[in-house]
Amino acid sequence: MWKLLQIELYKIFKRPRTYIAFGTIASLIMIVQFGLKLDGKEYVDFMLSTIPGFELGGNVLNGYLVCYITLMMLLINVPLLVTIISADMISGEANIGTLRFLLAKPYSRAQLIIAKFLATVIYTFLLLVWLALFALLLNMLLFGVSDMVIFKSSYIVVIKSNDVFWRYLGAFGFAFIAMTTVAAVGFLLSIFAENSIGPIVGTMSIIVFFTVISTLNIPLYSAIKPYLFVTHMNNWKEFFDEKVDLNNSTISGTIQNPQRIINSVLVLLGHTVGLLAVAVFIFKRKDVLS
Amino acid sequence: MFLLLGFSTFADAQDMAPLVNKLKAKLDQVNDYQATGVLKTDIAFIKAPVSRVKVYFKKPNRFRLVKDGGISILPKGGLSVTLNNVIDLGNFVALAAGDATVDGFAVKIVKVLPGDDANDLVLATLYIDEKNLLVRKANITTRENGTYDIGLTYGKFSSYGLADKVVFSFNTKNYKLPKGVTLEFDDEAKTTDAEKLKNKKGRVEISYDNYVINKGFDDNIFK
Numbered sequence: 001m002w003k004l005l006q007i008e009l010y011k012i013f014k015r016p017r018t019y020i021a022f023g024t025i026a027s028l029i030m031i032v033q034f035g036l037k038l039d040g041k042e043y044v045d046f047m048l049s050t051i052p053g054f055e056l057g058g059n060v061l062n063g064y065l066v067c068y069i070t071l072m073m074l075l076i077n078v079p080l081l082v083t084i085i086s087a088d089m090i091s092g093e094a095n096i097g098t099l100r101f102l103l104a105k106p107y108s109r110a111q112l113i114i115a116k117f118l119a120t121v122i123y124t125f126l127l128l129v130w131l132a133l134f135a136l137l138l139n140m141l142l143f144g145v146s147d148m149v150i151f152k153s154s155y156i157v158v159i160k161s162n163d164v165f166w167r168y169l170g171a172f173g174f175a176f177i178a179m180t181t182v183a184a185v186g187f188l189l190s191i192f193a194e195n196s197i198g199p200i201v202g203t204m205s206i207i208v209f210f211t212v213i214s215t216l217n218i219p220l221y222s223a224i225k226p227y228l229f230v231t232h233m234n235n236w237k238e239f240f241d242e243k244v245d246l247n248n249s250t251i252s253g254t255i256q257n258p259q260r261i262i263n264s265v266l267v268l269l270g271h272t273v274g275l276l277a278v279a280v281f282i283f284k285r286k287d288v289l290s
Numbered sequence: 291m292f293l294l295l296g297f298s299t300f301a302d303a304q305d306m307a308p309l310v311n312k313l314k315a316k317l318d319q320v321n322d323y324q325a326t327g328v329l330k331t332d333i334a335f336i337k338a339p340v341s342r343v344k345v346y347f348k349k350p351n352r353f354r355l356v357k358d359g360g361i362s363i364l365p366k367g368g369l370s371v372t373l374n375n376v377i378d379l380g381n382f383v384a385l386a387a388g389d390a391t392v393d394g395f396a397v398k399i400v401k402v403l404p405g406d407d408a409n410d411l412v413l414a415t416l417y418i419d420e421k422n423l424l425v426r427k428a429n430i431t432t433r434e435n436g437t438y439d440i441g442l443t444y445g446k447f448s449s450y451g452l453a454d455k456v457v458f459s460f461n462t463k464n465y466k467l468p469k470g471v472t473l474e475f476d477d478e479a480k481t482t483d484a485e486k487l488k489n490k491k492g493r494v495e496i497s498y499d500n501y502v503i504n505k506g507f508d509d510n511i512f513k
Contacts, residue, residue, distance in 0.1 A: 051363075053435060058361035147339075147360035158338040158361060241337075248332040250339045 001115060004107055008119035012085060018123070021081035022130050025074065029134040032070050033142060036061060040143075047151055056149065063140035064148040064164045068240065070135040075175060075236070079182040079207055080200075081127060086120045086186035087199030090283070094194040099288055109284045117276055120183045128176050136168055150240050157241055163252045171236040174261065178233040181268045182207065184275035185229075191283050229271045232264035304386035306400040309418060316423050317451045320503055322348040325452075327498035329357065334462050334492065336363055343496065346511045354512050355496075364494060365460055366435055381405030387415065392426040393443070395419045410434055424448060436460065447501050455497045462492035 012018055036043060040061040048056055090113075093099040102112065148159045159167070185206055189199035210230040213221050225231045241256035255261065325345040331338040343362070346354045355362060387399040397417040404411050410432050417427035428440040438460050445454035 053366050054363055055366045056361060056363050057355065058357055060361055147357075149361055149363070155335040155337060156363065158336070158363060160339050160341070161360060163339075244337050247330060248334070248337065249330055250337050252339060 001107075001111055004105075004111060004115035005118055008089075008116050009122060012119055012123050018085060021084060021127055024081060025078075025127070025131050026134055028074060028077070029070055029131075029138070032073065033066065033139065036066055036069070037142065040066075051156070059144055059146040060149055061143060062146040062148070062161075063136070063143040064145065064159075064161070064168075065150075066139040066143050067136045067168065068148070068150060070139065071131075071171070071175075071236070074131065074135065075234070078127070078131070078175075078179060079233075080204060082120075082124050082179050082183050083186040083200050083203045084196075085123050086183035087190045087203055088196035089116045089120055089187055089190050091190040091193040091196045091199055094288075095196065103288055110280050113280050113283050114276075117184070117187055117279070120187055121180055124179045124183050125176055128172055128179065131175075132168070132172050136172075148240070152241070158250070159240065159242060160250075160252055163242075167239040170239045170261075174236040174239070174265065177265055177268045177272075178229075178236070181229050181233075181272045181275070184272045184279075188275045188279045188282075191279055191286065226263075227267070229268055232267050235260060235264040238264075306384040306386050306398065306418075307382070309398065309420060310382070310384045310400060310402065310416075313418060313423055313425065313451070320347075320349075320450050320452065322346075322504060322506060323450075323452065324502045324505070324507055325498045326500050327496050329355075329362065330493075330495040330497075331363065332493040332495070333363075338363060345496070345498070346507065348507075348509070348512070352512050356511075365438070365458065365492065390417060392417050392419075395426055396421070397426050422448065424451060447498075447503070450501070450503055452501055452503070453498070455495065458494045460492045 044056075044060050047060075048054075090099070093102060103109065105112075107115075145161050147161050148164050150157045150159070182203065186199055186203040189202045190196065193199050207230055210228045214225050214228050214231040238257055238261050239255060242250040242252070243254040243256055244250055323346075325347075327343055327345065328340060329343040330340050341360055341362075342358045344356045344358065346352075346356070355364065382405055383403045385401045385403075387401045390397050390399055397419050400416045400418055402411075402414040402416060412431040412433055414431070415429040416425050418424070419426050422444075424444055425442055427442065429437065430440065431437045438458055441455075441457040441459070442453040443455040444452075447454065
Protein backbone atom coordinates (compact mmCIF):
# COMPACT_ATOMS: atom_id res chain seq x y z
CA MET A 1 0.00 0.00 0.00
CA TRP A 2 2.85 2.36 0.93
CA LYS A 3 4.55 1.51 -2.36
CA LEU A 4 1.32 2.24 -4.20
CA LEU A 5 1.02 5.59 -2.46
CA GLN A 6 4.61 6.46 -3.36
CA ILE A 7 3.93 5.64 -7.00
CA GLU A 8 0.80 7.79 -7.03
CA LEU A 9 2.66 10.70 -5.41
CA TYR A 10 5.45 10.32 -7.95
CA LYS A 11 2.87 10.49 -10.75
CA ILE A 12 1.25 13.62 -9.31
CA PHE A 13 4.47 15.52 -8.79
CA LYS A 14 5.99 14.42 -12.09
CA ARG A 15 3.26 16.25 -14.00
CA PRO A 16 4.02 19.92 -14.79
CA ARG A 17 0.35 20.84 -14.29
CA THR A 18 0.67 20.05 -10.58
CA TYR A 19 2.95 23.03 -10.17
CA ILE A 20 0.48 25.37 -11.89
CA ALA A 21 -1.52 25.40 -8.66
CA PHE A 22 1.54 26.24 -6.55
CA GLY A 23 2.58 28.95 -8.99
CA THR A 24 -0.93 30.38 -9.16
CA ILE A 25 -1.20 30.61 -5.37
CA ALA A 26 2.23 32.23 -5.01
CA SER A 27 1.58 34.78 -7.75
CA LEU A 28 -1.93 35.65 -6.54
CA ILE A 29 -0.70 36.20 -3.00
CA MET A 30 2.19 38.32 -4.21
CA ILE A 31 -0.23 40.47 -6.23
CA VAL A 32 -2.34 41.05 -3.11
CA GLN A 33 0.79 41.77 -1.07
CA PHE A 34 2.13 44.19 -3.66
CA GLY A 35 -1.21 46.06 -3.85
CA LEU A 36 -1.63 46.30 -0.11
CA LYS A 37 2.00 47.26 0.47
CA LEU A 38 1.68 50.15 -1.96
CA ASP A 39 -1.92 51.17 -1.41
CA GLY A 40 -2.88 49.53 1.87
CA LYS A 41 -3.62 52.85 3.55
CA GLU A 42 -6.47 53.46 1.11
CA TYR A 43 -7.93 50.05 1.98
CA VAL A 44 -7.68 50.75 5.71
CA ASP A 45 -9.17 54.22 5.24
CA PHE A 46 -12.08 52.64 3.38
CA MET A 47 -12.65 50.22 6.26
CA LEU A 48 -12.49 53.07 8.76
CA SER A 49 -14.90 55.20 6.75
CA THR A 50 -17.59 52.70 7.75
CA ILE A 51 -17.25 53.72 11.39
CA PRO A 52 -17.21 57.50 11.34
CA GLY A 53 -16.68 58.81 14.83
CA PHE A 54 -14.08 56.19 15.66
CA GLU A 55 -10.37 56.08 15.05
CA LEU A 56 -8.00 53.15 14.90
CA GLY A 57 -4.53 53.37 16.32
CA GLY A 58 -1.61 51.02 15.67
CA ASN A 59 -0.50 48.83 12.80
CA VAL A 60 -3.93 47.85 11.45
CA LEU A 61 -2.68 46.47 8.14
CA ASN A 62 -0.37 43.90 9.70
CA GLY A 63 0.50 40.40 8.50
CA TYR A 64 -2.42 38.79 10.29
CA LEU A 65 -5.04 41.03 8.66
CA VAL A 66 -3.38 40.77 5.24
CA CYS A 67 -3.44 36.98 5.59
CA TYR A 68 -7.15 37.09 6.44
CA ILE A 69 -7.90 39.29 3.43
CA THR A 70 -5.82 36.97 1.24
CA LEU A 71 -7.65 33.87 2.46
CA MET A 72 -11.04 35.52 1.93
CA MET A 73 -10.08 36.06 -1.71
CA LEU A 74 -8.13 32.86 -2.33
CA LEU A 75 -10.03 30.11 -0.60
CA ILE A 76 -12.81 30.60 -3.15
CA ASN A 77 -10.35 29.64 -5.89
CA VAL A 78 -8.41 26.88 -4.19
CA PRO A 79 -11.15 24.27 -4.89
CA LEU A 80 -10.43 24.67 -8.60
CA LEU A 81 -6.72 24.05 -8.03
CA VAL A 82 -7.50 20.96 -5.94
CA THR A 83 -9.93 19.69 -8.55
CA ILE A 84 -7.35 19.93 -11.34
CA ILE A 85 -5.49 17.05 -9.72
CA SER A 86 -8.24 15.10 -7.95
CA ALA A 87 -10.50 14.94 -11.00
CA ASP A 88 -7.62 13.59 -13.06
CA MET A 89 -6.65 10.75 -10.75
CA ILE A 90 -8.71 8.01 -12.44
CA SER A 91 -9.89 9.71 -15.62
CA GLY A 92 -6.31 10.69 -16.48
CA GLU A 93 -5.24 7.04 -16.34
CA ALA A 94 -8.25 6.05 -18.42
CA ASN A 95 -7.41 8.73 -20.95
CA ILE A 96 -3.86 7.52 -21.58
CA GLY A 97 -4.88 3.88 -21.37
CA THR A 98 -2.91 2.89 -18.27
CA LEU A 99 -5.83 2.09 -15.99
CA ARG A 100 -6.05 -1.57 -17.11
CA PHE A 101 -2.32 -2.04 -16.60
CA LEU A 102 -2.63 -0.53 -13.16
CA LEU A 103 -5.36 -2.99 -12.26
CA ALA A 104 -3.13 -5.84 -13.34
CA LYS A 105 -0.88 -5.11 -10.34
CA PRO A 106 -1.21 -7.31 -7.25
CA TYR A 107 -3.38 -4.82 -5.37
CA SER A 108 -7.12 -4.81 -4.86
CA ARG A 109 -9.23 -2.12 -6.52
CA ALA A 110 -10.10 -0.72 -3.09
CA GLN A 111 -6.40 -0.43 -2.24
CA LEU A 112 -5.75 1.30 -5.53
CA ILE A 113 -8.58 3.80 -5.02
CA ILE A 114 -7.56 4.53 -1.43
CA ALA A 115 -3.91 5.01 -2.40
CA LYS A 116 -4.90 7.39 -5.18
CA PHE A 117 -7.17 9.31 -2.84
CA LEU A 118 -4.48 9.51 -0.15
CA ALA A 119 -2.07 10.87 -2.74
CA THR A 120 -4.68 13.53 -3.61
CA VAL A 121 -5.07 14.34 0.08
CA ILE A 122 -1.29 14.75 0.44
CA TYR A 123 -1.25 17.04 -2.60
CA THR A 124 -4.09 19.09 -1.06
CA PHE A 125 -2.19 19.25 2.23
CA LEU A 126 0.98 20.47 0.54
CA LEU A 127 -1.01 23.06 -1.40
CA LEU A 128 -2.40 24.45 1.86
CA VAL A 129 1.04 24.39 3.51
CA TRP A 130 2.28 26.38 0.52
CA LEU A 131 -0.67 28.76 0.92
CA ALA A 132 0.13 29.14 4.63
CA LEU A 133 3.78 29.86 3.89
CA PHE A 134 2.93 32.66 1.49
CA ALA A 135 -0.28 34.00 3.01
CA LEU A 136 0.68 33.83 6.66
CA LEU A 137 4.41 33.61 7.21
CA LEU A 138 5.46 35.85 4.33
CA ASN A 139 2.82 38.42 5.26
CA MET A 140 3.99 38.34 8.86
CA LEU A 141 7.50 39.11 7.63
CA LEU A 142 6.41 41.83 5.19
CA PHE A 143 3.72 43.59 7.21
CA GLY A 144 4.75 42.81 10.77
CA VAL A 145 2.62 41.41 13.57
CA SER A 146 0.08 43.20 15.73
CA ASP A 147 -3.46 42.79 17.03
CA MET A 148 -5.93 41.73 14.39
CA VAL A 149 -9.05 43.76 13.57
CA ILE A 150 -11.81 42.00 11.69
CA PHE A 151 -14.86 43.81 10.40
CA LYS A 152 -17.71 41.30 10.59
CA SER A 153 -21.17 41.98 9.15
CA SER A 154 -22.45 43.79 12.20
CA TYR A 155 -19.55 44.10 14.59
CA ILE A 156 -15.80 44.45 14.87
CA VAL A 157 -13.52 41.95 16.58
CA VAL A 158 -10.09 42.88 17.90
CA ILE A 159 -7.94 39.84 18.66
CA LYS A 160 -4.70 40.20 20.59
CA SER A 161 -1.62 39.39 18.53
CA ASN A 162 -0.55 36.58 20.86
CA ASP A 163 -3.97 34.99 20.41
CA VAL A 164 -4.00 34.90 16.60
CA PHE A 165 -1.44 32.36 15.38
CA TRP A 166 -3.19 29.27 16.76
CA ARG A 167 -6.40 30.47 15.13
CA TYR A 168 -4.66 30.40 11.77
CA LEU A 169 -3.41 26.88 12.47
CA GLY A 170 -7.03 25.95 13.16
CA ALA A 171 -8.26 27.79 10.09
CA PHE A 172 -5.73 26.10 7.79
CA GLY A 173 -6.56 22.75 9.37
CA PHE A 174 -10.23 23.42 8.72
CA ALA A 175 -9.51 24.54 5.15
CA PHE A 176 -7.60 21.27 4.63
CA ILE A 177 -10.65 19.26 5.69
CA ALA A 178 -12.89 21.36 3.42
CA MET A 179 -10.54 21.02 0.44
CA THR A 180 -10.31 17.27 1.03
CA THR A 181 -14.08 17.13 0.60
CA VAL A 182 -13.76 19.04 -2.67
CA ALA A 183 -11.03 16.60 -3.71
CA ALA A 184 -13.37 13.70 -2.90
CA VAL A 185 -16.07 15.13 -5.19
CA GLY A 186 -13.61 15.48 -8.07
CA PHE A 187 -12.18 12.06 -7.32
CA LEU A 188 -15.59 10.38 -7.45
CA LEU A 189 -16.50 12.08 -10.71
CA SER A 190 -13.19 11.06 -12.25
CA ILE A 191 -14.27 7.40 -12.04
CA PHE A 192 -17.03 8.04 -14.58
CA ALA A 193 -14.96 9.84 -17.20
CA GLU A 194 -12.18 9.04 -19.61
CA ASN A 195 -10.67 12.50 -19.62
CA SER A 196 -10.28 15.01 -16.80
CA ILE A 197 -12.14 17.96 -18.32
CA GLY A 198 -15.58 16.56 -17.51
CA PRO A 199 -14.87 15.82 -13.82
CA ILE A 200 -13.15 19.20 -13.32
CA VAL A 201 -16.07 21.12 -14.87
CA GLY A 202 -18.53 18.83 -13.07
CA THR A 203 -16.92 19.44 -9.65
CA MET A 204 -16.78 23.19 -10.11
CA SER A 205 -20.41 23.19 -11.33
CA ILE A 206 -21.47 21.30 -8.21
CA ILE A 207 -19.62 23.81 -6.00
CA VAL A 208 -21.11 26.81 -7.81
CA PHE A 209 -24.61 25.30 -7.83
CA PHE A 210 -24.63 24.48 -4.13
CA THR A 211 -22.94 27.76 -3.22
CA VAL A 212 -25.77 29.66 -4.91
CA ILE A 213 -28.33 27.57 -3.03
CA SER A 214 -26.53 28.04 0.27
CA THR A 215 -26.39 31.82 -0.11
CA LEU A 216 -30.07 32.18 -1.08
CA ASN A 217 -32.17 33.18 1.91
CA ILE A 218 -35.24 31.30 0.70
CA PRO A 219 -37.01 29.19 3.38
CA LEU A 220 -37.42 26.27 0.95
CA TYR A 221 -33.65 25.91 0.66
CA SER A 222 -32.90 26.70 4.29
CA ALA A 223 -33.85 23.17 5.27
CA ILE A 224 -31.19 21.58 3.07
CA LYS A 225 -28.44 24.17 3.61
CA PRO A 226 -27.01 22.53 6.76
CA TYR A 227 -26.42 19.32 4.78
CA LEU A 228 -24.59 20.90 1.85
CA PHE A 229 -20.82 20.72 2.17
CA VAL A 230 -20.36 24.13 0.55
CA THR A 231 -22.35 25.75 3.37
CA HIS A 232 -19.62 24.66 5.76
CA MET A 233 -16.54 25.37 3.65
CA ASN A 234 -16.22 28.99 4.78
CA ASN A 235 -16.58 28.29 8.48
CA TRP A 236 -12.82 28.61 8.99
CA LYS A 237 -13.74 32.22 9.74
CA GLU A 238 -15.34 31.06 12.99
CA PHE A 239 -11.83 30.76 14.43
CA PHE A 240 -11.62 34.55 14.26
CA ASP A 241 -14.45 35.45 16.58
CA GLU A 242 -14.15 35.53 20.34
CA LYS A 243 -16.52 35.26 23.27
CA VAL A 244 -16.98 38.33 25.43
CA ASP A 245 -17.44 38.68 29.18
CA LEU A 246 -20.17 40.69 30.87
CA ASN A 247 -18.21 43.89 30.24
CA ASN A 248 -18.06 43.12 26.52
CA SER A 249 -14.30 42.50 26.72
CA THR A 250 -13.04 39.60 24.67
CA ILE A 251 -11.84 36.47 26.42
CA SER A 252 -8.48 35.38 25.01
CA GLY A 253 -8.25 31.85 23.70
CA THR A 254 -11.99 31.46 23.14
CA ILE A 255 -14.06 30.93 20.02
CA GLN A 256 -17.54 32.46 19.80
CA ASN A 257 -19.17 29.39 18.25
CA PRO A 258 -16.94 26.30 18.61
CA GLN A 259 -19.94 24.05 18.03
CA ARG A 260 -20.36 25.55 14.57
CA ILE A 261 -16.80 24.49 13.72
CA ILE A 262 -17.34 21.00 15.12
CA ASN A 263 -20.59 20.60 13.15
CA SER A 264 -18.93 21.78 9.96
CA VAL A 265 -15.97 19.43 10.43
CA LEU A 266 -18.36 16.52 10.98
CA VAL A 267 -20.42 17.38 7.90
CA LEU A 268 -17.28 17.77 5.75
CA LEU A 269 -15.67 14.56 7.04
CA GLY A 270 -18.98 12.76 6.57
CA HIS A 271 -19.10 13.89 2.96
CA THR A 272 -15.47 12.90 2.36
CA VAL A 273 -15.89 9.41 3.81
CA GLY A 274 -19.23 8.97 2.04
CA LEU A 275 -17.89 10.09 -1.34
CA LEU A 276 -14.81 7.87 -0.99
CA ALA A 277 -16.97 4.90 -0.01
CA VAL A 278 -19.16 5.45 -3.07
CA ALA A 279 -16.01 5.78 -5.22
CA VAL A 280 -14.66 2.45 -3.92
CA PHE A 281 -18.07 0.77 -4.32
CA ILE A 282 -18.48 1.93 -7.93
CA PHE A 283 -14.88 1.34 -8.95
CA LYS A 284 -14.96 -2.25 -7.64
CA ARG A 285 -17.86 -2.96 -9.96
CA LYS A 286 -16.66 -0.87 -12.88
CA ASP A 287 -15.94 -2.56 -16.15
CA VAL A 288 -12.54 -1.07 -16.99
CA LEU A 289 -12.00 -1.03 -20.74
CA SER A 290 -9.34 1.64 -21.12
CA MET B 291 -40.68 93.21 29.88
CA PHE B 292 -39.99 89.41 29.65
CA LEU B 293 -36.72 90.17 27.91
CA LEU B 294 -35.64 92.45 30.72
CA LEU B 295 -36.72 89.86 33.28
CA GLY B 296 -34.74 87.16 31.47
CA PHE B 297 -31.67 89.37 31.24
CA SER B 298 -31.93 90.16 34.92
CA THR B 299 -32.13 86.42 35.78
CA PHE B 300 -29.07 85.72 33.58
CA ALA B 301 -27.14 88.55 35.20
CA ASP B 302 -28.02 87.15 38.61
CA ALA B 303 -26.65 83.72 37.73
CA GLN B 304 -23.53 83.21 39.77
CA ASP B 305 -20.35 83.67 37.75
CA MET B 306 -18.25 80.57 38.35
CA ALA B 307 -15.23 81.83 36.40
CA PRO B 308 -13.15 82.29 39.61
CA LEU B 309 -13.72 78.64 40.56
CA VAL B 310 -12.86 77.48 37.04
CA ASN B 311 -9.74 79.65 37.06
CA LYS B 312 -8.68 78.16 40.40
CA LEU B 313 -9.13 74.73 38.88
CA LYS B 314 -7.12 75.82 35.85
CA ALA B 315 -4.30 76.99 38.11
CA LYS B 316 -4.23 73.54 39.73
CA LEU B 317 -4.16 71.73 36.39
CA ASP B 318 -1.52 74.18 35.14
CA GLN B 319 1.00 72.53 37.49
CA VAL B 320 1.15 69.74 34.93
CA ASN B 321 3.12 70.62 31.82
CA ASP B 322 3.28 67.07 30.58
CA TYR B 323 2.73 63.55 31.73
CA GLN B 324 3.17 59.97 30.65
CA ALA B 325 0.82 57.49 32.20
CA THR B 326 0.36 53.76 32.03
CA GLY B 327 -2.93 52.04 32.55
CA VAL B 328 -5.51 49.51 31.49
CA LEU B 329 -8.03 50.22 28.76
CA LYS B 330 -11.45 48.58 28.75
CA THR B 331 -13.76 49.13 25.79
CA ASP B 332 -17.44 48.37 26.13
CA ILE B 333 -19.08 49.33 22.86
CA ALA B 334 -21.97 47.25 21.51
CA PHE B 335 -20.48 46.56 18.09
CA ILE B 336 -16.85 46.26 19.13
CA LYS B 337 -15.40 43.15 20.72
CA ALA B 338 -12.02 44.18 22.07
CA PRO B 339 -9.72 42.80 24.73
CA VAL B 340 -8.73 44.56 27.91
CA SER B 341 -5.29 45.95 27.18
CA ARG B 342 -2.45 47.94 28.62
CA VAL B 343 -2.02 51.45 27.28
CA LYS B 344 0.36 54.37 27.53
CA VAL B 345 -1.02 57.87 27.54
CA TYR B 346 0.98 60.97 26.67
CA PHE B 347 -0.07 64.55 27.35
CA LYS B 348 1.59 67.89 26.78
CA LYS B 349 0.26 71.36 27.31
CA PRO B 350 -1.90 72.88 26.08
CA ASN B 351 -3.95 69.94 24.81
CA ARG B 352 -1.78 67.44 22.97
CA PHE B 353 -2.93 63.95 23.90
CA ARG B 354 -2.05 60.51 22.57
CA LEU B 355 -3.08 57.04 23.65
CA VAL B 356 -0.87 54.15 22.54
CA LYS B 357 -1.85 50.56 23.05
CA ASP B 358 1.14 48.35 23.89
CA GLY B 359 2.03 46.65 20.60
CA GLY B 360 -1.58 46.58 19.56
CA ILE B 361 -4.54 48.26 17.95
CA SER B 362 -7.01 50.58 19.61
CA ILE B 363 -10.48 51.53 18.40
CA LEU B 364 -11.62 54.61 20.23
CA PRO B 365 -14.22 57.30 19.75
CA LYS B 366 -12.70 59.98 17.55
CA GLY B 367 -11.48 62.91 19.58
CA GLY B 368 -13.37 61.63 22.58
CA LEU B 369 -10.49 60.64 24.79
CA SER B 370 -8.44 63.64 23.80
CA VAL B 371 -11.15 66.00 25.05
CA THR B 372 -9.37 66.49 28.33
CA LEU B 373 -10.32 68.92 31.00
CA ASN B 374 -7.52 71.10 29.72
CA ASN B 375 -9.45 71.65 26.49
CA VAL B 376 -12.35 72.95 28.50
CA ILE B 377 -10.51 74.92 31.09
CA ASP B 378 -7.91 76.33 28.71
CA LEU B 379 -10.52 78.17 26.70
CA GLY B 380 -9.32 81.61 27.79
CA ASN B 381 -12.48 83.34 26.66
CA PHE B 382 -15.42 81.58 28.31
CA VAL B 383 -18.53 82.06 30.37
CA ALA B 384 -18.95 79.86 33.46
CA LEU B 385 -22.34 79.77 35.07
CA ALA B 386 -23.54 78.08 38.23
CA ALA B 387 -26.21 75.48 37.57
CA GLY B 388 -26.81 74.20 41.07
CA ASP B 389 -25.35 71.74 43.53
CA ALA B 390 -25.24 67.95 43.42
CA THR B 391 -23.47 64.93 44.85
CA VAL B 392 -21.15 62.72 42.77
CA ASP B 393 -19.78 59.53 44.32
CA GLY B 394 -20.53 60.94 47.77
CA PHE B 395 -18.76 64.25 47.13
CA ALA B 396 -20.64 67.56 47.19
CA VAL B 397 -20.13 69.30 43.85
CA LYS B 398 -20.99 72.56 42.14
CA ILE B 399 -22.50 72.20 38.71
CA VAL B 400 -20.86 74.66 36.36
CA LYS B 401 -21.87 75.27 32.75
CA VAL B 402 -18.93 76.41 30.66
CA LEU B 403 -19.63 78.07 27.31
CA PRO B 404 -16.82 79.18 25.01
CA GLY B 405 -16.83 82.81 24.06
CA ASP B 406 -15.55 81.97 20.59
CA ASP B 407 -18.35 80.66 18.34
CA ALA B 408 -15.84 78.80 16.18
CA ASN B 409 -14.65 76.63 19.08
CA ASP B 410 -15.28 72.90 18.69
CA LEU B 411 -16.60 72.82 22.22
CA VAL B 412 -20.26 73.74 22.38
CA LEU B 413 -20.99 73.26 26.06
CA ALA B 414 -19.31 71.65 29.03
CA THR B 415 -21.06 70.86 32.26
CA LEU B 416 -18.52 70.36 35.02
CA TYR B 417 -19.31 68.85 38.39
CA ILE B 418 -16.60 70.51 40.50
CA ASP B 419 -15.68 69.34 43.98
CA GLU B 420 -14.98 72.81 45.33
CA LYS B 421 -13.40 71.55 48.55
CA ASN B 422 -10.77 69.36 46.85
CA LEU B 423 -10.72 71.41 43.67
CA LEU B 424 -11.37 68.40 41.43
CA VAL B 425 -13.73 67.74 38.54
CA ARG B 426 -15.69 64.64 39.53
CA LYS B 427 -17.81 64.41 36.41
CA ALA B 428 -18.19 66.25 33.13
CA ASN B 429 -20.62 66.31 30.27
CA ILE B 430 -19.04 67.67 27.13
CA THR B 431 -20.70 68.49 23.83
CA THR B 432 -18.52 69.11 20.80
CA ARG B 433 -19.42 70.03 17.23
CA GLU B 434 -17.30 67.27 15.67
CA ASN B 435 -17.81 64.32 17.96
CA GLY B 436 -21.09 64.74 19.78
CA THR B 437 -21.66 64.44 23.49
CA TYR B 438 -19.54 62.59 26.04
CA ASP B 439 -19.97 61.94 29.71
CA ILE B 440 -16.72 61.71 31.61
CA GLY B 441 -16.53 60.22 35.09
CA LEU B 442 -13.33 60.77 37.07
CA THR B 443 -12.09 58.94 40.15
CA TYR B 444 -9.04 60.26 41.96
CA GLY B 445 -6.30 58.70 44.04
CA LYS B 446 -2.68 59.50 44.76
CA PHE B 447 -2.32 62.02 41.90
CA SER B 448 -5.30 64.13 42.94
CA SER B 449 -3.00 66.96 44.00
CA TYR B 450 -2.24 67.44 40.29
CA GLY B 451 -5.88 67.02 39.31
CA LEU B 452 -5.04 63.76 37.52
CA ALA B 453 -7.54 60.93 37.82
CA ASP B 454 -6.80 57.29 38.60
CA LYS B 455 -9.77 56.22 36.58
CA VAL B 456 -11.52 57.95 33.68
CA VAL B 457 -14.74 56.62 32.21
CA PHE B 458 -16.02 58.00 28.89
CA SER B 459 -19.62 57.26 28.00
CA PHE B 460 -21.32 58.08 24.72
CA ASN B 461 -24.29 57.07 22.66
CA THR B 462 -23.61 54.29 20.16
CA LYS B 463 -27.04 53.46 18.81
CA ASN B 464 -26.52 55.58 15.70
CA TYR B 465 -23.53 53.55 14.59
CA LYS B 466 -24.17 50.69 12.20
CA LEU B 467 -21.60 48.75 10.22
CA PRO B 468 -22.40 48.23 6.56
CA LYS B 469 -22.09 44.66 5.29
CA GLY B 470 -19.27 43.52 3.12
CA VAL B 471 -16.43 45.71 4.34
CA THR B 472 -14.11 42.72 4.49
CA LEU B 473 -16.21 40.54 2.22
CA GLU B 474 -18.18 39.18 5.20
CA PHE B 475 -21.76 38.24 4.45
CA ASP B 476 -22.93 36.34 7.51
CA ASP B 477 -26.56 35.38 7.67
CA GLU B 478 -28.83 37.13 10.11
CA ALA B 479 -29.16 34.09 12.33
CA LYS B 480 -25.60 34.56 13.54
CA THR B 481 -26.32 36.91 16.41
CA THR B 482 -23.57 37.44 18.92
CA ASP B 483 -23.16 38.51 22.48
CA ALA B 484 -22.16 41.92 21.19
CA GLU B 485 -25.39 42.36 19.28
CA LYS B 486 -27.40 41.71 22.42
CA LEU B 487 -25.82 44.81 23.88
CA LYS B 488 -27.26 47.10 21.21
CA ASN B 489 -28.74 50.41 22.31
CA LYS B 490 -26.48 50.40 25.32
CA LYS B 491 -24.22 53.38 25.89
CA GLY B 492 -20.68 52.98 24.69
CA ARG B 493 -18.11 53.10 27.45
CA VAL B 494 -14.34 53.41 27.42
CA GLU B 495 -12.57 53.10 30.74
CA ILE B 496 -8.93 53.83 31.48
CA SER B 497 -7.56 52.87 34.89
CA TYR B 498 -4.21 54.52 35.39
CA ASP B 499 -1.65 52.85 37.62
CA ASN B 500 1.14 55.38 37.28
CA TYR B 501 1.86 58.91 36.11
CA VAL B 502 5.25 60.41 35.31
CA ILE B 503 4.64 64.13 35.64
CA ASN B 504 6.67 67.04 34.26
CA LYS B 505 9.63 64.90 33.22
CA GLY B 506 9.34 65.82 29.53
CA PHE B 507 9.43 63.50 26.51
CA ASP B 508 9.96 63.60 22.78
CA ASP B 509 7.27 65.45 20.81
CA ASN B 510 7.50 62.82 18.06
CA ILE B 511 5.08 60.69 20.02
CA PHE B 512 2.26 62.99 18.85
CA LYS B 513 3.15 62.61 15.15
